[in-house]
Amino acid sequence: MTNLTNPRWLALQVILQVIDGGRSLDEIFNSDWYQSQVLDKRDLALGRELAFGFCRWYFALSALLTGRLQKPLRARDRDIEVILILGLYQLLVMNTESHAAVNETVKLALAQKKAWAKGLVNALLRGVVRDKIKLDSSMALHAYPDWVLTRIRRDWGEQAEQVLIHGNCRPPMTLRVDTRQAEIGAVINQLSAAGIDASRHVRIASAIELSSPCDVKQIPGFSRGVVSVQDAAAQIAAPLLGCSAQARVLDACAAPGGKTAHLLQHCDNIKLDALDHSESRLEKLRQNLERINKSARVLIGDAASPGSWFDGNYYDCILADVPCTASGVMRRHPDIKLLRRESDIMPLLAHQRKIIDALWRLLKPGGKMLYCTCSVFKDENENQISKFLERHADSIEIKLNDVDWGEARPHGRQILTGSDNMDGFFYGLLTKSGGT
Ligand SMILES: C[S@@+](CC[C@H](N)C(=O)[O-])C[C@H]1O[C@@H](n2cnc3c(N)ncnc32)[C@H](O)[C@@H]1O
The missing domain is CATH 3.40.50.150 (Vaccinia Virus protein VP39)
Known part of the structure; x- marks a missing residue:
């Protein structure tokens, strides 16, 4: 397996740069190293999905992992922890078919030249499948570092749960229309004609929410500034x-x-x-x-x-x-x-x-x-x-x-x-x- 063909390997390298190098995902995705990866569009998208998903769910999945390990992993096996969590993410969040998730995760351990971990990865992931472990919405309440949980609970009391659950969801891609140049309804029609499903934001007059994210190059009017990408709150x-x-x-x-x-x-x-x-x-x-x-x-x-x-x-x-x-x-x-x-x-x-x-x-x-x-x-x-x-x-x-x-x-x-x-x-x- 090489980085030239495998999105999971790419995700692993990205995550290790976050964890060990303190680099942000944006910084890594914009780096020459990442831009030089030769993967097709679908694999690149899967690599990103895995890297984002890992970070989103890390704290909840790492607690689950710790509870199922017979003994803690050594500090130098940080990569195996990441690999196991990537496996859990595929099984529990992406609902990847279990055979594929387990096999691909084993391959990652082998690619890291840690053949000893093959049995561990197999046993742990198959155990999660066998025990029918599911990720319910309450897991989102644990998908944060403790200090964030404490602060949000202290600041927002009864509202904290909603803040934490929403904070762990995927965000919408939201556009801002320059309403001097174009009318919102007309932009929504142009988006629709380009195959992009969109609707007015419920609260902010200049905002349009897309049903699913897309490449800005596909958005009519983006290159001319008629439309920009900006969350509704920032508008x-x-x-x-x-x-x-x-x-x-x-x-x-x-x-x-x-x-x-x-x-x-x-x-x-x-x-x-x-x-x-x-x-x-x-x-x-x-x-x-x-x-x-x-x-x-x-x-x-x-x-x-x-x-x-x-x-x-x-x-x-x-x-x-x-x-x-x-x-x-x-x-x-x-x-x-x-x-x-x-x-x-x-x-x-x-x-x-x-x-x-x-x-x-x-x-x-x-x-x-x-x-x-x-x-x-x-x-x-x-x-x-x-x-x-x-x-x-x-x-x-x-x-x-x-x-x-x-x-x-x-x-x-x-x-x-x-x-x-x-x-x-x-x-x-x-x-x-x-x-x-
Ligand atoms: C929240 S971001 C701004 C986002 C921006 N207003 C926008 O809407 O695109 C904060 C910015 O503050 C800048 N910044 C941080 N400390 C600063 C300082 N002491 N003087 C000037 N800029 C600073 C950062 O480089 C960063 O670009």
């Missing part, structure tokens, strides 16, 4: 900030530019600065702007230290889509479950605080700053805003009562993962006193 930002014509706007954590593109398409003639500290991510933003045929001043720099990039012209509107734990998008990026650590939270909270404190100084009196995260942790959201309001006597919260998405919190609004099939998101809108 709330630009209309909510509501910049008037000629406004000076800063998109402070802008890359890869999903919300930058929406701001430019939604607001008339704004003067937009798009800032990010990552050059490689800014490159993606530039490509996005080119695709939608709009322009912005692209700045590289640290949002928390404006000295190096701020030109002294204060802003009317600032979007602060700060870096966060991404706990609201674990369904979309299940590798987060394996990559994030509880110890990341405190530094992230401090980083968010530094960024918004620095940005606040760049806002004109009467100007607006929209704070958002793709997190469902209160510390990054309503608690962050609460502390901000205490620190800044000139900050006033604009209550978001006249909207029908998410739920009102003591500060801001929270979309819990899966609510209206959206990603988990938080929005808090602030204005600076002293405007005319």
Whole structure:
């Protein structure tokens, strides 16, 4: 068996890069190594499915595995643990025919030159089939690291179960239509003509949900920017900030530019600065702007230290889509479950605080700053805003009562993962006193 022919082998290599190398699935799938794999489309899709599914279900399947092993695997047999979990995933989630799942999993152990594991893989997987083990929906409640479970239960009490179950589902592929260029119904008809089944999002006027994901190249209007790929929750930002014509706007954590593109398409003639500290991510933003045929001043720099990039012209509107734990998008990026650590939270909270404190100084009196995260942790959201309001006597919260998405919190609004099939998101809108 070689990597040239086998999607399971490819998935194994991808997962080992996540686990041992701390690399994200996106990073790996965009790497030269992955792009050079010679597999047909179907096998590549299966490889991705296995890698995503492994990450999504790792914590639940690894607990199941531990319970069925007579003795724990040695640290140096991490690859065998991954192989066994891949086998369990095929049996229990993909419902792969058991003979094929067992045989293919044995082959993987042999490809890793661990012939001793053949008996173990056989016995363990056949045992799961024999005992008719099924994966019920309550298993989703265990498909997270303990620290995430604890935090979500602490923050959301009775709602926690729903957040966890939705957070373990596959996300929809959602499109944003530039409603200045095309009418939603017409886009749905064009999609249908192209063989793509789609419907209006139940809550967000610019959003269309696809019944199943597809390649963007197949989407009519994508290459011209009539349609972009963006979760419905993320489509709330630009209309909510509501910049008037000629406004000076800063998109402070802008890359890869999903919300930058929406701001430019939604607001008339704004003067937009798009800032990010990552050059490689800014490159993606530039490509996005080119695709939608709009322009912005692209700045590289640290949002928390404006000295190096701020030109002294204060802003009317600032979007602060700060870096966060991404706990609201674990369904979309299940590798987060394996990559994030509880110890990341405190530094992230401090980083968010530094960024918004620095940005606040760049806002004109009467100007607006929209704070958002793709997190469902209160510390990054309503608690962050609460502390901000205490620190800044000139900050006033604009209550978001006249909207029908998410739920009102003591500060801001929270979309819990899966609510209206959206990603988990938080929005808090602030204005600076002293405007005319
Ligand atoms: C949540 S993502 C932004 C997503 C983006 N707004 C969009 O809609 O496509 C956060 C971004 O913040 C950037 N970032 C993190 N720390 C930063 C800092 N100190 N200064 C500027 N950008 C930063 C990251 O590189 C990342 O691109």
